[in-house]
Amino acid sequence: MGDVAVVGAGVIGLTCALRLAEAGRRVRVLADRRPSETVSAVAGGLWFPYRAAPADLVLRWGRVSLSRFRSLASTSGTGVYWREGIVLHRSADPDLSWTAAVPGHRPARAAELPGGAVSGVVCSLPVVDMAVYLAWLAESCARLGVEFRHGTVERLDAVAQRTVVVAAGLRSGELTGDTTLEPVRGQVVRLANPGLTRWVVDDDNPAGMAYAIPRGEDVVCGGTADEGARDLAPDPEVERGVLARVGDLVPALRDARVLSRAVGLRPARRSVRLDRVALDGRVVISCYGHGGAGVTLSWGCASDVVGLAA
Structure with a gap:
């Protein structure tokens, strides 16, 4: 019997399990969903601290993850890429706090800005192909002896292990009695990649948020x-609407073939x-409420979990 149970098999749960191992x-690992069935599998996979707080801890956790992803980007089979892109801004006073964690960023040149954007930040960040990456995480855990048990954890007192890490996304609230977790629904469409490598994020788009994140074979x-x-x-x-906004930002995607579509519920707090x-x-370690920044904060938060489990 393992001496630590991790409830949840999304990117947070698997990363915690791997770091603990x-x-x-x-x-x-105890989970009612396989990694490919979690909200993590829907994520675009770009490192970006979206809808996560508090700012100081988010930056610290994000820096740790950024460093680990830089290493993984040079390792084959992980699904991690290191790619340049642009974050667009349509207001005169955008929140640039996240750039403190990102070396080598620069202001976008006028020629790089689409109509309506008043500024932008160009930088290189990790882009993660979640299908490949989640499988890599699970395989890495298994190589270190992590056990996987498929089933629903109804109550923490039903878990045999005396140390439990709760990393179950939206279900975490049910297990810990936390009523502050709320879903933030995200819908995506995956297009065949016509050869793009540069990503773009346009959260301030007046028609609705828009982003295009090229990974391996898809965007x-x-x-x-x-x-x-x-x-x-x-x-x-x-x-x-998504395809119209993305097509305006990246004309090369206007005729791209739809590969799949998905919806995920971000666990926001x-x-x-x-x-x-x-x-x-029991010792109960909570690690949830990452909003749209689960990938971004995963390695930093998992390192803190290891410290709390000591």
């Missing part, structure tokens, strides 16, 4: 941020919960 702990295009919505069925009208409490004779 790397630290010499015996780990068992993840979005998106939406519908607070409180729980419908997992892709909306054709929403998709048409006023701030990430990462703490340790004693509950029913």
Whole structure:
């Protein structure tokens, strides 16, 4: 029996399990969904601290992840790329706090800005092909002896291990009694990649947020941020709007073939919960509420989990 149970098999749960195993702990992952079925599998995979707080911890966690992803980008089979792109701004006073974690960023030149954008930041960031990356995480865990058990954890007192890491996305609130978690619905469409490598993010687009993130064979295009919505069925009208906005930003995608479409519910909270409490004779470490920044914060938060589990 492993001496640490991790509840959840998304990017946060798997990264926590891997870091704990790397630290010499015996780990068992308990999850009702396989990695490919989690909200992490829907993510565009760009490192970016979207809808996550508090700012100081987000920057610290993000820096740790940025460093790990830089290493993984040079390792074959991980699904991690290091690519240049642009974050567009349509207001005179954009939030640039995230750039403190990103070396080598620069202001966008006028020729790089589409109509309506008043400024932008050009930088190189990790881009993660989530299907490949989640499989790599799971395989890396297995190589270090992490056990996987498929099933629903209804109550933490039903878990045999005395140390439990709760990293179950939206279900984390049910397990810990936290009523502050809310879904933020995101819809994406994946297009065949016509050879693009440069990503673009346009969250301030007046017609709705827009992004295009080229990975391996596909380009993840979005998106939406519908607070409180729980419908997992892709909306054709929403998709048409996404494709129109993305086509304006990246004309090469206007005739690209649709490969797939998906909806995910981001686990949002006023701030990430990462703490340790004693509950029913167990050590319970909470690691959830990452909003749209699960990939971005994964390695930094997992390192803190290892410290709390010591």
